[in-house]
Structure formats: structure tokens, C-alpha cells
Amino acid sequence: MYIAARKRRFRRIKNGDLTHFHSRLTPIVFDRIESLQQQMYAKQLPEPLDIILVTSDYYLSLALTEHFFKFQRTHVCVNLEEAEVMLQQTPQPRVFIDLDGVSEPAIDVLNMIRQWHQTWPRLNMMQLTACRCMEVARLIDAASIFPVVERRLRITDLLILLTQKRARQDWSIAQDGSHLVPLSKREWNILLAVAKGESLKTIAASFHKPYHSVVYTLGRVAARIGAGNNKSLIHLLNKLSCASSSKV
Incomplete structure (x- = not known):
């Protein structure tokens, strides 16, 4: 009976002793595996x-990625949906959109x-x-509010504009010599409805505005961009509503 008690005590000490060879190895092995996993995931x-x-x-894309921004991490997207996914990362990258x-x-x-711009001010x-x-x-x-750059400029001039945070060209000047004011939300929504082919009467009814108010808004926008009259503005909006319409 005494011998059996000694054997049980020996087995208990042998399995629970931290100085045992196997018990010393076990935490080291697991620490190394965890370290390798962290390095792999990183x-x-x-x-x-x-x-x-x-x-x-x-x-x-070749000119920008291989020459202008050769030492920067650049991703080329073929559509806006792919770019929107990329914009959700942190820190947020700069964006260049080729409208053509x-x-x-x-x-x-x-x-x-x-x-x-509303989502990411x-x-x-x-x-x-x-x-x-x-x-x-x-x-x-x-x-x-984002600047527009002419893509047909000389390489040196284009590089200067693309590396500036806020590049403005001559078309930002209105007919009266003042800087163009960005379109308000109401003005843009009216232009967007016109570009979709809605009639002015339908637009006035949907916005709960008088008909002459919609006509006045179009005339004011036309004067600001130098379109001349509402008919010319509507013609420009029709061009912008077609694919590759910026080449006009």
C-alpha cells in the first residue's frame, strides 16, 4: 500500500512538474507556431x-503608373464600383478619374x-x-468642388497640375471674370432630371416648384457656364448623358 502511494505521487509530480522536458517544450513550440502565424498573416x-x-x-494608365507616380502604390480601376470599394480603406488614397x-x-x-464627396468630405x-x-x-x-484637368496638355504642364492639391485651369473663370460657384443640390437635381429626358413641367411638379422657377434656374446655370440660353444647356446635358460624352 505504501509502495502504491509512492508510485501515484511520483506520477503526479512527473506530469505536473514544469521542469520536465516535455512540459518545458510545449509552451515554446506553441509560441513559435503562433509567432509564425502572425508573421504569415502580416x-x-x-x-x-x-x-x-x-x-x-x-x-x-501606363504614363501615370510608370512615369508620373512610379514610386507610389497605384491601383487602376476600370469602373466606379471597384474604386468605391478601394476608397473605404484607411488612409484614403488620392483619386484620379478619367472622364473620357x-x-x-x-x-x-x-x-x-x-x-x-458627401460620404468622404x-x-x-x-x-x-x-x-x-x-x-x-x-x-x-x-x-x-474637385478640379478638372485637361488631359491633352504637355507632359511637363500635366505633371505640375497632377501633383498640386488644388489645380484650377482657365475654365473655372465665369463669363463675368469671377470664379465659378459649384452647383447647389437643387440646381444639380434639376440638371440631372433634364439629362434623364424629363420635361420641365414634370420636373417642376416633382420638385413642387413653379414652372417659371425651373426655367429661371436653368437660365441662371446657362449664364454661369456661358451656354447662352436654356436650349444650349439642355443640348450640353444630352451630350453628357451619353457614353464618352465629355469629348465634345
């Missing part, structure tokens, strides 16, 4: 982006940009377009 985490470029123009290089109509792109963005029509350029410029 390598899998993507590094934050510096720039998001939205375009399907291969030559533009997306499949969506320019009016829809501008509407999405306005929504992004500190968004840093630039819009690229080959505007051959000054009125369209002014309309795009007034649609949001």
Missing part, C-alpha cells in the same frame, strides 16, 4: 494605396462624385478630360 495584409486611377485607357476613359456617361460619373480627387467645348468644361467644373 505579410498577407495589403499595403495601403497612394493613388486610385479610374480609367480604361491603357496609355494614360470610363464606360459610364459623364453625367452619372459626376453624380457619383458628388455622392462620394476630405476626399482628394482630380478629374481628367479632353474638353473641346469650354461650356462643357465649365459645367463639369461646377458640378463638383
